[in-house]
Amino acid sequence: MKFRTVLLVLLSLCLASQVSVAQESPPAKTAQKKQGNLKRKKKTPALPSGVELLSDIEFSTPNGMPLKLDLYLPEKRTDAIPVVVFVHGGGWKNGSKAVALNRAAWLAQHGFAVAGISYRLTDSGQWPDQIDDCYAAVRWLRAHAADHGIDPEHIGCWGTSAGGHLVALMGTRPYPGEEQVSSRVQAVCDWFGPTDLLTMPPNMLGNGRTEEDIANSNGAKLLGDTVRDIPDVAKDASGLHHVSKDDPPFLIIHGTADPGVPLSQSERLHTALSDAGVDSTLVKLPGAGHGGPQFNAPEVREAIVQFFTRTLKRSN
Template sequence: MTHPMRGVIVAAVLGLLCAAGVAAEPQQTGAEIKKLILPGEAFLLEGRPAFVMLPPEEKRSSPQPWIMYAPTLPAYPDRHEKWMHEQFLAAGVAVAGIDAGEAYGSPEGQRLMSALYEELTQNRGFAPRPCLFGRSRGGLWVSSWAIAHPDRVAGIMGIYPVYDLTTYPGLDRAAPAYGLTSDELGQQLKQHNPIERVDVLAKARIPFCIIHGDDDKVVPLTQNSAELKRRYRQAGRGGLVELIVIEGQGHNFWEGFFHCQPCVDFAIRQAKRGVRPATANRVRQAQPVPDGVQAVRNLEFSHPDAEPLRLDLYRPEQAAGPLPVVVWVHGGGWKQGSKDRCPAVSLAQHGFAVASIDYRLVDRAQWPAQIDDCRAAIRWLRTHADEYGLDGERIGVWGSSAGGHLVALMGTLDAPEDETVSSRVQAVCDWFGPTDLLTMPPNVVSEKRTRAQVAQSNGAKLLGSPVPDVPDLARQASALYQVSADDPPFLIMHGEKDPGVPLEQSQRLHDRLTEAGVSSTLHVIPEAGHGGKEFRTPEVQSTVREFFQKQLQQTAR
């Protein structure tokens, strides 16, 4: 990332110095500061060489996802890692590092890494949480910094990384970097040795992906990567560490260490997730609980990657027998929203259990992750039905906008062949959900919408590509093309003047369901837009309640 005005100012100053007969000091160029294996910028920060390798301009974004690399030394990153870094840049992820010398995770090394972090996040528009990449002794660099700043880390990748400094470089070599004697460092290991403080990272749910040889004599697997995984498992977070052990390999330049696709995919995924602040920093307001209703919050129903998915369960305080369940799926364009706002909670006052679920948003995963998560919630409810007094054979779904899109698919998509617990539902209430992604206006190039705009649509973010480029995937993600005669009953409600999702989207789905012999009712709400107060009237709420009573309660066992 260059700064043209900086060059102009430097040139002007040099000209004045020469005109005054003063000999100007030669200026270091980026190439003189540090030689990079891929195009980028080398610069001085706090007097230390630093670098940024940027993706192609068309793949950059704001905030810019990035990987913080260590150890940045004159020879690193080196040619062995070139393939990995090419994959990062091609995926739109930048790579940066600062030469902290042989810091071994010391406070001074952490300070320099923080200086790089501040430069990139405050001055250059980089994301608040990079994925960290530590190779060999770089593992000490990144794990120590992560322990000091867990809220600034999206994940940690490692190639035979060091986490126990007593194994490498050993106390004698590490002590000078800490400004201590060997004995003093040994007495302060609980403060300075990363492996002693892994619980901080486990508690913050920082995920790892590591590749390590089982014959490593320099950085022994057992005391480093395997021990980190063991401590994570002890903390109940073992699923957050993916440890790839290579039999017969040591601390060497075996190509497989540097062409590890799972590690590359992990780093890209976590770096892109780092555009969001840490979950722990996001304060959510709890859903008010109506009179006569009890809430059990934050039940973990799935753990598809580094962050768990949770649901809130609402039940009548007084309930006789297993309760039919209505699952609420929130909207928000697949990019925002949460389980914490649940309009369906009032049904818990009328003999239903209500589950409000989260699912992965598009900054975390693309299709079909969203429908996979919804299905996982249904399976979890069935598996835990006896524990929570639920009728696992009577489950309905209700969602609005993007949530309407997902519940319509829950009612029409064929269930996965390999599932051992059914994810099928018995009733669907779809509020103004997109049902045909191919014809949704934001996904269609027209006189009003350029291809560049279509590429930035919510549909493109959901599918991972502009919708016109992936028509088969778009059909698979559209309820209109999935209708069959065995689908459950539908109640579809849509605003007459919806500016976001055309009424035609619901009309066409209703017609297709009716043609297939599926029970479907379409209610067009006069003067209503995309949600709003017209959907909160007693009449609308009564219509929804009566639909679920007919489909779930009257047929309950």
């Protein structure tokens, strides 16, 4: 199978800031400019033109907790269309499905459905709850495909940071049990996600990190303990350790100056996929950090459209 490593040189510069592991650079806080008693709030991103939104669709209720998704659809469509599941970042402890509106809803303008999903954060669940929720979203979309004009045989996923970690697992780690409806995906777009929790710097001593720091890391909160104490669990929660020849195509995008998730996390996943014969493309964004404007550049969006078009759309 073909595999690629790409170095994109973009015109815009990304001002990287220090962030905790697997936590995407957060969107700017609501701007409030005080002029006397006047407060002006930043507007909510508008729905892209030609796109309709079905919001707050409940797809699962693990332990009585309702999980919902937002479904973005092209207003004009005839045949069944592929769907891309968008998984938000936030260190597994923060974030919302609403991020998909600004980050991924534009894909609906190119003939895809986009499902921004919620999943249990670490204040309400530990591994493997998060990936199980992602599987559940895929199964729901596949089971209800006819209701929304979705092609159940062509489902992709896209995630950023902690969401990138989860989508890599959606592509490499089959659901560990019998399923009446499959949770497998046919394409994965991973943005700067941790792929090997055993070697993520915040999970290891060194560079001033203490035992207390490791115990309070996002990874420890996800797993329920430090990776040193439960290495088998950390391995199970790492996409790198599940790679096989049966995995779907991957598009991996990572900034070369990422201070939160080392570029090597994506490089190692790409190498493992390629060695297994999987179609994998690695795009390195020079100078980009853990998110930032370079990831919104036209060249990056075009790469995403081409990838999902090639892997998910039926050829005539």
